[in-house]
Amino acid sequence: MKRLSQLGLAICTIMCGLTSSAYASQSAGLPPVPEFLASRDIDSAAIKVQMVDDEVLANQTGKYAGGTMISGFVLNVISQWQLPNGANALAQGTLTAVQNAAGQLASTVNTLARVTDGGFGNAGANSGANPNAQASGGQSISVNGVSQVTQVAGDRNIGANSALIDFNNNAVSPASTANAPSAAAGNSAGSIKAGISFGSNGVSVALQTPAGLATQTITTSNGQIAQLLQIAGNNQQVANQLQLHLQTQQMSAAMIRQLGVLQALQNGRR
Incomplete structure (x- = not known):
């Protein structure tokens, strides 16, 4: 598990807090929101972007969390798809x-991977899938950093990609002593599949249903975190969630003194 131990530290260098959502054709006929999406505001306003020129950005300052500050982490990834x-x-x-x-x-x-068929015993019946609808192309998008893509072809769908990183000083405890780096599941017809895998090169999560697919990938070799939803149908409810909780250690007395000296020198230049 030594290589897996380096995975979270690699993620720290490319991860930032992002959330993107898509809510298609909201109407009175919208199906009930499942528990895993109930906390989200389905009527939230669209994310607004304000353009900032280079002169403003040049004067911005920030804080960097050095690798020696990170003493532990917990990475949670979950993808869930509910069909009508x-x-x-x-x-x-x-x-x-x-x-x-x-x-x-x-x-x-x-x-953990789990698949449950519908009440009709056939996931294809009334699944909301539309064989004439297409949602494709998102797999070819490649960025250095975080990408969140939602492609929807249908009505009354709810899809959400969310990625979050936070820092705390609380001790991190392993969930258990057992190690299960991968899991997979599917229904008897093979129309619904769920899989997840942790490896030395990153993390891969994939859901496949008659109405589309949901994936999450973390590739440490090229510094990429990608969340993708492709929905081709109606009344689908899908979510990709990624959370990285970083444990930071307290600064030593020597580090505090060094920062104090550095600040004094910077103030003396003004």
């Missing part, structure tokens, strides 16, 4: 790493 006939697919996993007395990271990983 009651069928659903779920893939989730947790990677936990803590620093031992020798200063080394010890990690554990746990995964």
Whole structure:
């Protein structure tokens, strides 16, 4: 698990807090919002962007969390898809790493994949899928950083991509001592599949249904975190969620003194 221990630290350098959502054709006929999306505001206003010129950006300052400040982390990823006939697919996993007395990271990983057919015993019946609708092209998008893509072809769909990073000083405890780096599940007809895998090169999550697919990938080799929703149907409810909780250690007295000296020198130049 040594390579997995480095995964979260690699994510820290490319991760930022982002949220994107798509709510298609809202109407009185919208199906009930499932529990995993109930906390989201389905009527929230669209994200607004304000253009900033280079002169403004040049004067901005920020804070950098050095690698030595990170003493542990918990990475949670979950993808869930609910079809209108009651069928659903779920893939989730947790990677936990803590620093031992020798200063080394010890990690554990746990995964779960589950698929449930609809009440009709056939995921294809009343699944809301539209064979004439197409949602494609998102797989070819490649960025250095975080990308969130939602492609929808249909009505009364709810789709959400969310990625969050936070820092805290609370101790991180492994979820369990067992390690399960991958999991997969599917229905008897093979029309719904769910899978998740943690490896030395990153993380891969994928849901496949008659109405589309949902994926999350973390590729440490090129510094990419990608969330993709492709919905080709009606009354689908889908969510990709990624959370990275970083444990930061307290600054030493020597570090505090160094920062104080640095600040004094900077003030003396003004």
